[in-house]
Amino acid sequence: xxxxxxxxxxxxxxxxxxxxxxxxxxxxxxxxxxxxxxxxxxxxxxxxxxxxxxxxxxxxxxxxxxxxxxxxxxxxxxxxxxxxxxxxxxxxxxxxxxxxxxxxxxxxxxxxxxxxxxxxxxxxxxxxxxxxxxxxxxxxxxxxxxxxxxxxxxxxxxxxxxxxxxxxxxxxxxxxxxxxxxxxxxxxxxxxxxxxxxxxxxxxxxxxxxxxxxxxxxxxxxxxxxxxxxxxxxxxxxxxxxxxxxxxxxxxxxxxxxxxxxxxxxxxxxxxxxxxxxxxxxxxxxxxxxxxxxxxxxxxxxxxxxxxxxxxxxxxxxxxxxxxxxxxxxxxxxxxxxxxxxxxxxxxxxxxxxxxxxxxxxxxxxxxxxxxxxxxxxxxxxxxxxxxxxxxxxxxxxxxxxxxxxxxxxxxxxxxxxxxxxxxxxxxxxxxxxxxxxxxxxxxxxxxxxxxxxxxxxxxxxxxxxxxxxxxxxxxxxxxxxxxxxxxxxxxxxxxxxxxxxxxxxx
Amino acid sequence: xxxxxxxxxxxxxxxxxxxxxxxxxxxxxxxxxxxxxxxxxxxxxxxxxxxxxxxxxxxxxxxxxxxxxxxxxxxxxxxxxxxxxxxxxxxxxxxxxxxxxxxxxxxxxxxxxxxxxxxxxxxxxxxxxxxxxxxxxxxxxxxxxxxxxxxxxxxxxxxxxxxxxxxxxxxxxxxxxxxxxxxxxxxxxxxxxxxxxxxxxxxxxxxxxxxxxxxxxxxxxxxxxxxxxxxxxxxxxxxxxxxxxxxxxxxxxxxxxxxxxxxxxxxxxxxxxxxxxxxxxxxxxxxxxxxxxxxxxxxxxxxxx
Numbered sequence: 001x002x003x004x005x006x007x008x009x010x011x012x013x014x015x016x017x018x019x020x021x022x023x024x025x026x027x028x029x030x031x032x033x034x035x036x037x038x039x040x041x042x043x044x045x046x047x048x049x050x051x052x053x054x055x056x057x058x059x060x061x062x063x064x065x066x067x068x069x070x071x072x073x074x075x076x077x078x079x080x081x082x083x084x085x086x087x088x089x090x091x092x093x094x095x096x097x098x099x100x101x102x103x104x105x106x107x108x109x110x111x112x113x114x115x116x117x118x119x120x121x122x123x124x125x126x127x128x129x130x131x132x133x134x135x136x137x138x139x140x141x142x143x144x145x146x147x148x149x150x151x152x153x154x155x156x157x158x159x160x161x162x163x164x165x166x167x168x169x170x171x172x173x174x175x176x177x178x179x180x181x182x183x184x185x186x187x188x189x190x191x192x193x194x195x196x197x198x199x200x201x202x203x204x205x206x207x208x209x210x211x212x213x214x215x216x217x218x219x220x221x222x223x224x225x226x227x228x229x230x231x232x233x234x235x236x237x238x239x240x241x242x243x244x245x246x247x248x249x250x251x252x253x254x255x256x257x258x259x260x261x262x263x264x265x266x267x268x269x270x271x272x273x274x275x276x277x278x279x280x281x282x283x284x285x286x287x288x289x290x291x292x293x294x295x296x297x298x299x300x301x302x303x304x305x306x307x308x309x310x311x312x313x314x315x316x317x318x319x320x321x322x323x324x325x326x327x328x329x330x331x332x333x334x335x336x337x338x339x340x341x342x343x344x345x346x347x348x349x350x351x352x353x354x355x356x357x358x359x360x361x362x363x364x365x366x367x368x369x370x371x372x373x374x375x376x377x378x379x380x381x382x383x384x385x386x387x388x389x390x391x392x393x394x395x396x397x398x399x400x401x402x403x404x405x406x407x408x409x410x411x412x413x414x415x416x417x418x419x420x421x422x423x424x425x426x427x428x429x430x431x432x433x434x435x436x437x438x439x440x441x442x443x444x445x446x447x448x449x450x451x452x453x454x455x456x457x458x459x460x461x462x463x464x465x466x467x468x469x470x471x472x473x474x475x476x477x478x479x480x481x482x483x484x485x486x487x488x489x490x491x492x493x494x495x496x497x498x499x500x501x502x503x504x505x506x507x
Numbered sequence: 508x509x510x511x512x513x514x515x516x517x518x519x520x521x522x523x524x525x526x527x528x529x530x531x532x533x534x535x536x537x538x539x540x541x542x543x544x545x546x547x548x549x550x551x552x553x554x555x556x557x558x559x560x561x562x563x564x565x566x567x568x569x570x571x572x573x574x575x576x577x578x579x580x581x582x583x584x585x586x587x588x589x590x591x592x593x594x595x596x597x598x599x600x601x602x603x604x605x606x607x608x609x610x611x612x613x614x615x616x617x618x619x620x621x622x623x624x625x626x627x628x629x630x631x632x633x634x635x636x637x638x639x640x641x642x643x644x645x646x647x648x649x650x651x652x653x654x655x656x657x658x659x660x661x662x663x664x665x666x667x668x669x670x671x672x673x674x675x676x677x678x679x680x681x682x683x684x685x686x687x688x689x690x691x692x693x694x695x696x697x698x699x700x701x702x703x704x705x706x707x708x709x710x711x712x713x714x715x716x717x718x719x720x721x722x723x724x725x726x727x728x729x730x731x732x733x734x735x736x737x738x739x740x741x742x743x744x745x746x747x748x749x750x751x752x753x754x755x756x757x758x759x760x761x762x763x764x765x766x767x768x769x770x771x772x773x774x775x776x777x778x779x780x781x782x783x784x785x786x787x788x789x790x791x792x793x794x795x796x797x798x799x800x801x802x803x804x805x806x807x808x809x810x811x812x
Contacts, residue, residue: 101777103553118776123552215644277643281663281751342554452570452770452779459769460754469664470755485575 041352043079048349050074053085053099053109054367055092055404062396065371073362080353084367100124106341107350110404113235113335116156117444126340126347129155134351141358141407144439148333151441157337158354161407164333164429165326168221168229169302170200171286171310174317176214176296180206187321192243194325197265204274207296216274219286219298223262223323224466226299230258232329232435235442238454238488239495244327245435248503250496252488255480260472267468280469287313299323304424308416312392312400326428329435336404357406364411370397378412385415440502447494450487457482547781567782570770576761584762587670587746588738591677592731599682600723603689604715619690623683630744633680637672637749663753670759676749677742685730692726693719728802728809735798739763739790763787 060066067084074080085106087095092110099106101122111119119125128135128149138158139146145164149156182203189196204216223230227237231253232245240253253259269275276282276295286298291314302320310318344350357363369376369384375397376384386395402408409422418424444451461479464470516523543557550563571577602622609615625633640647641662649659662668700718709717741762750760767783803810 097777101551101553121550121552122777123554277661278663280755281638281753283751448776449566449570449573453574455771456574456576456766456769459752460757462754464664464754482575 041079045079047075047079047081048346049081049083050350050353051083051085051105051107051344052353053087053092053096053106055089055110055401056086057399057401058088059086060370060375060395060397060399062370062375065374066366066397069371070363070366073360073366074353074356077360078353078356080349082353100341100343103343105343105345107344108338108340108354110336111157111339113331113337113441116151116235116334116337116441117448119339120151120154120156121445123342125156126342126344127154128157128340128351129153131340131347131351134348135355137355138358145333148330148439149337149441150439151443156334156441157339158358158406159333159337160402160404161358161409162403163303163425164328165303165432166226166228166301166332167303167326168223168226168299168323169306170297170299170321170323171290171302171306171314171318172203172297172321173290174319176207176211177203177319180210182206184319184321192325193323195321195323200321200323201265201268201272201274204269204296205272208272208274211296214294214296215276215289216296217269217298218276218279218282218289218295219300220282220284221286221299222266222466223299224259224266225462226301226324227253228329228331229301229324229327232327232437233331234329234437234440234495234499235331236444236451237458238451238483239442239492241329241435241437244325244433245329245437246433248436248499250492250499252480252483252492254476254483260476263465263468263472263476265468266466267472270468275467280463280467290314290316290318304428305417305421311416326432327435328429328432328438330438330441334441338406354406359407359410361410364402364405364407367405368399368402368408368411369414370395376412379415381415381419382412383415383417383419384412437499437502439506440499442495442498447487447491450491453486454483454488454491457486543781544785546777547785549778551777563778567776567778568786570779571763571767571783571786574766574770576757576766579758580761580763580766583759584741585738587673587677587741587762588734590670590674591681592734592738594674594678595682595685596727596731598678599685600689600720600727602682602686603693604719606686606690607693619687622686625680626683628680630680630742630748633676634744634748634751637676638751641672663751664755666756666759669750669756673745673749673760677745680745688726688730689723692723696722725809729811732795732798732802732811736791736795738794739787741765743768 063084063086067082070082070084074082096109098104100119101124111125132139135158141161142159145159147155149158180203187195187199187203189199207214207216227233227240231243232241233239233253234241234250237253239250240256241247241249242251242253242256242258266275270277270279276289282289286295286300287310289295289298302322306320307318310320338354340347340350340354365372365376365384372378373387375387375390375395377387379385386392392398400414402411409425413419413421457479461475461482465472465475465479546557547567548563548565549557549560550566551557551560555561574580606615606618606622609618638646641649643649643659643661643663646662648662652659696719700722701714704714704718741764743764746760746762747765747768750756753760763783763786767780771780799810799812
């Protein structure tokens, strides 16, 4: 009897299993359409629904109103509906892998640079190169940056419109900074960093003398962690183009004199008691630390209007001391890209929508600031601000996430910024030095196993060394030995090979 | 013969019917997903789906073993689990015996609940409680050290105490669950045993060693075999959040789960994460079967299967 039941069960299992295996999709039909000419919008057909995943600061109560307004807009301009999928960053990190691997309905989503190789290998995303005919406006808006998203001949996606470099800066509380009689110009120096690090040490000493209980530097970053500020890492920190990327020789940054110097500066700060003794295990951002009231400064990526942005985040007026010169490398453009998912049912429509999203003023305002008149109004200077009676605490929808939306410059800047902020951005981007490997992105698939191990080694050492918590000589020796044991040389060689090949193709 | 089976089936039909929902749950949730094991051996891509993706041999497992840390990781995972099983069971049994001897009913409930409470606290909260004690800047331990004229310790950079800290934290957090099961087991012991023992003049300790312990042996073995099955797993929160992901402590806090997390944080891939899961399950399965076989050899009636 029991044998019969068992065999019955097994048979049942196999039937179910074979059924569940039949979900593979047929995507060949989309491909043919891709080579055709971009067609005019057909307002007679049934509107296609775009599943648009985007990041939000928090889930706003006016989300439904924003959704309705977006749909009204897209029906009018594109004859499409949009299923808005707002996610906070935490939800995005945990939900997206499941949505992608289960092939859930999804058309457009933001993808982070460290995931590109996996997404391509797992065929989660579409090669945008095949649909270039539908994205002409994007190419026009982004210029040369549109082509930065290539891994080999696979165009992953399109960058957001934002600043194109990640220089490091020291964000200090303005009240104390000025009380001690400092000016930002005092720190300028004629070296490759544009800053005199000894002066920073003096500043910390002065703060410590005046406020013995205050922590001079806290947060989650310092020079040795700002790998994107001092060179071109081409996708991951293992193999680096030093000196702001003005070389084509891939080296190990953690062996360089520069990295050692940064570690020694931090070691001095740490042993002098300027830095929180918990800094290497701290996971709260510098903004949170300064807001708490007992922290003078922190190091982070800065851009032209950092001081305005940080006033809102820290509650203090701040001054920014630049710690590196701005440079532009592929990663600064492709840190996150808007990509089209392979799960999209109509990829042509998805690209048409994406193309439109870079042009539409209303759409960029809607997803960033919410519904006009309800969540924001335009003031006399043409900037967006809260309406009467609405503030940061009771607003129903407000993200200020322009850096991860298609084109914030199409929409309104927020009040507090200079009215010509977009011109300042454009000028800033135009004057930034460019890495010699700009446009190149490393494909990590051939060395995936090594990368996995290197990540583990990096996680183990980088904070302790960069923050100066452990002895520099011993720490660097151990760190580099562990890196080479984990296969660093193989990754550097592969990176160099791909870079040389790419350089040869550029000529 | 045949009519006899039919009659038997008819008798048991209500029982079989009652079994259906549970069986359905088990099949849908625990058996069907098992076919996903093939992912661990595939170079997965979503277009071809699970079954049509190309095979990848054992390549997905490579990163687990080629690492220089593989030895440390496996050692940490296994030894911590062995320590946890021993400490949690011993402390759990002692607490259960003590709680069962509390006569006042409402006090008994109070003790029982307070021991269970940490079990319900999120590990992230636990990590902050530990941080409040160990923080270099403002921690309670360092404040005590400073007050008594000693040098404050760099808790998150010094591996010496972490094996102990992790075992204590895990015991504090997890012991309530086992205690509850042992309390139930002790409550099930026939009171007449104790009455007889008291008449014969047995001391409290003798009662415990000769009545209580032998009576709860089946519960001990069941709990133990179940924990042995998870010996190749580790509580990610305990080993990642509680040491605040401090790099200096990796040699004593790196386990399979934290290693996989750190390795795949940059470039994921379903194949390699499944590979880790498959390895953990297989080791657990082998251990459960062999421990059970061992138990069966020693005392047949106590084996689970």
